[in-house]
Amino acid sequence: MKFFLAGKWQDREDRIEVINPGTGEVIDSVPRATMADVELALQTAEQATVTMAGMTGYERFRILRRAADLLLERRDELAKILSQEEGKAIREARSEVERSVHTLELSGEEAKRLCGEVLPLDGGIGVRNKLGFTLRVPCGVVAAITPFNYPLNLVCHKIGPALAAGNSVVLKPASDTPLVALKLVEVLLEAGLPDTAISCLTGSGGMIGSAICADRRVRKISFTGSPEVGEQICRVAGMKRVTMELGSNSPLVILPDADLDKVAKVTARQGFVNAGQVCISAQRVIVAEEIHDEFVGKLVSQVEKIVVGDQLQARTEMGPMVRTADAERVQSWVQEAISGGAKLACGGGRNGAFMEPTVLLNANQEMKVVQDEVFGPTVAILKVADIDQAIGLANDTRYGLSAGVFTQDIDAAMRFAREVHSGNVHINWGPLWRTDGMPYGGLKNSGLGKEGPKYAIQEMTETKTIVIH
Numbered sequence: 001m002k003f004f005l006a007g008k009w010q011d012r013e014d015r016i017e018v019i020n021p022g023t024g025e026v027i028d029s030v031p032r033a034t035m036a037d038v039e040l041a042l043q044t045a046e047q048a049t050v051t052m053a054g055m056t057g058y059e060r061f062r063i064l065r066r067a068a069d070l071l072l073e074r075r076d077e078l079a080k081i082l083s084q085e086e087g088k089a090i091r092e093a094r095s096e097v098e099r100s101v102h103t104l105e106l107s108g109e110e111a112k113r114l115c116g117e118v119l120p121l122d123g124g125i126g127v128r129n130k131l132g133f134t135l136r137v138p139c140g141v142v143a144a145i146t147p148f149n150y151p152l153n154l155v156c157h158k159i160g161p162a163l164a165a166g167n168s169v170v171l172k173p174a175s176d177t178p179l180v181a182l183k184l185v186e187v188l189l190e191a192g193l194p195d196t197a198i199s200c201l202t203g204s205g206g207m208i209g210s211a212i213c214a215d216r217r218v219r220k221i222s223f224t225g226s227p228e229v230g231e232q233i234c235r236v237a238g239m240k241r242v243t244m245e246l247g248s249n250s251p252l253v254i255l256p257d258a259d260l261d262k263v264a265k266v267t268a269r270q271g272f273v274n275a276g277q278v279c280i281s282a283q284r285v286i287v288a289e290e291i292h293d294e295f296v297g298k299l300v301s302q303v304e305k306i307v308v309g310d311q312l313q314a315r316t317e318m319g320p321m322v323r324t325a326d327a328e329r330v331q332s333w334v335q336e337a338i339s340g341g342a343k344l345a346c347g348g349g350r351n352g353a354f355m356e357p358t359v360l361l362n363a364n365q366e367m368k369v370v371q372d373e374v375f376g377p378t379v380a381i382l383k384v385a386d387i388d389q390a391i392g393l394a395n396d397t398r399y400g401l402s403a404g405v406f407t408q409d410i411d412a413a414m415r416f417a418r419e420v421h422s423g424n425v426h427i428n429w430g431p432l433w434r435t436d437g438m439p440y441g442g443l444k445n446s447g448l449g450k451e452g453p454k455y456a457i458q459e460m461t462e463t464k465t466i467v468i469h
């Protein structure tokens, strides 16, 4: 495919291959943008801020509404591209397209609701006969930098609210999964978006992504990706707003009174969706010792049933990881845990980018599979004596994106909700749950700010205070 820059689909001789990680086959290629392309994208976006801010909220709503409909019409085509380039099972790719439709719908609705507030100025000392109110205005140019693992819905979570708020956008999708993002641009243009309001540049994040983030014309950066890259972006960003949706090693705590059949099914799903490449995967499973052995038996029998294979087959439940190198890394972490005393309950093997669904027992805080973000199909089980120890372990991490607890004890559940440092807490469910309208974002090294169109749009607008004297 070509990339979209300054109102035109453009090509460059230097190209990046897009690969199906399951077969190693080259599916397509995209141009590698240069610094001159970045400059043109930023100039265009700056000019387009006037066009975008000049549209009414209703006009922006109509574009996003139409784009959502077009996305739904093209669901099968987009799901296939997404599944091929990312490696996720086709059934998950279809559900990602459906979620993206919803994200655009929610964003469009917010375009109609943007407003300021009347200010109670006369509550101030000596203030009489003044009328004050606020206006919410677009930030201007928004930079959207996205990861490989939800290459459509996470782009919609940035572009939807940014356009709804009247901004222009420069998008840099992940180099492994640029195709579905470029397809989304096609859809937006067909829906009537002014062609200068968005540029989508493909190329190295370290080069063009960083240059976009450092540029003064960008007023807002919305980034989803690894904490390491997030920190690099914050260092170059200077005086601009940033939203950072970063990684995690989410805990799932199982107390003695939990329904173990339900928990085993939920854990088997939440550890292995998208081959574990989800920022809120159930990675650290913290289990009360009384029920540990029974739970492990039930979990392993569920995990062994996961159908691994060609991601495009309807019956496949788990496809390859996005790159062979990532599968090699996960396998090496599993081996490191085993040499540190962990025991393999199932999995551990690998074939190219296909890592087997893996469950490790006797895990501890010294192991990478516990301390770091695995971002692969591996669940580490830790045994605890009581809720105090469970909360202590859940919090013993630099991350804080999502956490789950299974218990029938409302006091224990509420204590967990209050004491676990996490942006999202789920009671009687695991950490991997999100509906696209809710406020979503991490604490600690898991990020800054919130997504979910209603919340993102606040971060993509500025407040102006007006006083009539």
Ligand code: NAP
Binding pocket: 145, 146, 147, 148, 149, 150, 154, 172, 173, 174, 175, 176, 203, 204, 205, 206, 207, 208, 209, 210, 211, 213, 224, 225, 226, 227, 229, 230, 232, 233, 244, 245, 246, 247, 248, 278, 279, 280, 373, 375, 401, 442, 446, 447
């Ligand atoms: P990544 O390596 O951090 O890359 C994310 C994006 O940043 C890519 O587009 C990448 O471009 C670009 N990039 C790389 N270096 C850059 C730089 N110096 N300046 C600007 N942009 C740069 O992340 P990933 O491997 O794609 O995704 C996995 C990570 O995303 C995990 O840590 C996961 O937890 C996190 N994630 C978080 C959430 C959330 O909502 N909190 C959701 C999904 C994923 P290239 O591809 O060209 O390198």
